[in-house]
Amino acid sequence: MSFAVTLMNWYREKGRDLPWRTTHDAYTIWLSEIILQQTRVEQGTPYFHRFLDAFPMVTKLAEASEDEILRLWQGLGYYSRARNMHKAAKMVVEDFGGKFPRAYKDVICLPGVGEYTAAAIASFSSNEPRAVVDGNVYRVLARYLGISVPINATQGKKMFAEIAQEMLDKHNPAIYNQAIMDFGALHCKPKNPLCEDCIFRMECVAFQEKLVEKLPVKLKGKGSRNRYFHYFIVLEDEQILMSKRGKGDVWTNLYEFPMIETMEDMSIPDLMAQADFVQYFEEDTALEYVGKQVKHVLSHQNIYARFYVVGDSGTLKNKKRGWNYYYCEKIDKLAKHKLIFSFLEKNVDLIAAKQL
DNA sequence: AAGACGGGGGG
DNA sequence: CCCCCAGTCTT
Numbered sequence: 001m002s003f004a005v006t007l008m009n010w011y012r013e014k015g016r017d018l019p020w021r022t023t024h025d026a027y028t029i030w031l032s033e034i035i036l037q038q039t040r041v042e043q044g045t046p047y048f049h050r051f052l053d054a055f056p057m058v059t060k061l062a063e064a065s066e067d068e069i070l071r072l073w074q075g076l077g078y079y080s081r082a083r084n085m086h087k088a089a090k091m092v093v094e095d096f097g098g099k100f101p102r103a104y105k106d107v108i109c110l111p112g113v114g115e116y117t118a119a120a121i122a123s124f125s126s127n128e129p130r131a132v133v134d135g136n137v138y139r140v141l142a143r144y145l146g147i148s149v150p151i152n153a154t155q156g157k158k159m160f161a162e163i164a165q166e167m168l169d170k171h172n173p174a175i176y177n178q179a180i181m182d183f184g185a186l187h188c189k190p191k192n193p194l195c196e197d198c199i200f201r202m203e204c205v206a207f208q209e210k211l212v213e214k215l216p217v218k219l220k221g222k223g224s225r226n227r228y229f230h231y232f233i234v235l236e237d238e239q240i241l242m243s244k245r246g247k248g249d250v251w252t253n254l255y256e257f258p259m260i261e262t263m264e265d266m267s268i269p270d271l272m273a274q275a276d277f278v279q280y281f282e283e284d285t286a287l288e289y290v291g292k293q294v295k296h297v298l299s300h301q302n303i304y305a306r307f308y309v310v311g312d313s314g315t316l317k318n319k320k321r322g323w324n325y326y327y328c329e330k331i332d333k334l335a336k337h338k339l340i341f342s343f344l345e346k347n348v349d350l351i352a353a354k355q356l
Numbered sequence: 357a358a359g360a361c362g363g364g365g366g367g
Numbered sequence: 368c369c370c371c372c373a374g375t376c377t378t
Contacts, residue, residue: 018373036373043364043372077362080376114375134373154357181373190371191367218370300360
């Protein structure tokens with residue numbers, strides 16, 4: 001029996017029952033695929049329901065404000081996905097009369113839709129024979145065929161794309177694509193794959209050659225860098241000073257407290273000697289720590305954050321200069337803002353206590 | 357070709 | 368601590 005048929009037989013019996021698999025609606029499929037980019041199914045599923053509930057049709061999403069979309073997206077990460085999603089929705093309204101396209105050549109033009117997502121939408125919605133190549137597919141094919149070419153090098157990407165397309169069952173692209181991804185996610189897992197009970201154990205090159213743990217090969221990138229953030233809590237009449245990241249920033253349109261960043265950790269006196277600090281505050285400004293230093297770990301950077309209550313808000317030199325200031329009406333409304341980091345929200349309690 | 361981009365879970 | 372996840376975009 002062929003690889004494809006064996007795989008699809010496995011899928012019929014062991015495949016997952018996922019909410020977005022019951023539809024052929026390209027908009028719904030697109031929504032799920034954007035959310036699931038680099039995101040585990042369990043993590044993305046609640047967001048999928050939330051978005052579909054808020055925006056049942058692409059026209060609704062296009063009409064929404066970016067603020068509203070980002071707020072719903074909060075906590076999912078890779079925020080450019082949300083911004084691109086909004087742009088794409090507007091493009092669908094403009095260029096396709098509000099009817100979400102299904103063809104690969106059309107959806108690949110939308111921002112945030114790359115080769116994987118375009119193949120997924122095209123195959124799932126209309127059975128266009130395009131093979132998906134995601135992390136699961138790389139792993140399954142690398143092991144089954146014993147390919148040690150790095151999956152994240154240009155040559156490797158090209159090779160795997162070609163092989164995936166050859167392996168695809170052209171008569172059942174939708175089922176096949178979902179089958180190979182489920183097989184990777186549930187059976188041919190990154191760690192502790194279920195090789196002893198595998199339908200392919202006789203043909204799988206990696207298993208026969210004992211290379212399962214070695215494949216796929218992935219070139220490792222650079223490590224993380226450390227960043228030190230100093231957040232200033234400026235209170236005035238039950239209001240709290242917030243700042244909004246501007247255009248061009250990674251965290252565009254997300255909120256945080258006014259802050260300065262330093263290259264290394266430092267004491268309050270050293271911090272007050274920083275040029276940035278002098279620019280914003282008077283020399284006699286009183287700073288007091290709130291809570292302990294927070295370590296926030298991202299994929300490629302470690303953020304060490306300290307919080308300071310600014311003793312007298314009158315010592316702030318110029319509230320319009322440098323920071324994109326914004327007064328939040330009430331401290332408990334902080335949670336309604338799209339904060340950059342979850343730990344900022346957690347510190348609201350500490351700050352509220354300090355306010356008393 | 358190489359980096360940047362999040363947050364969560366597993367081993 | 369390191370790796371991976373229904374990847375894409377920018378430089």
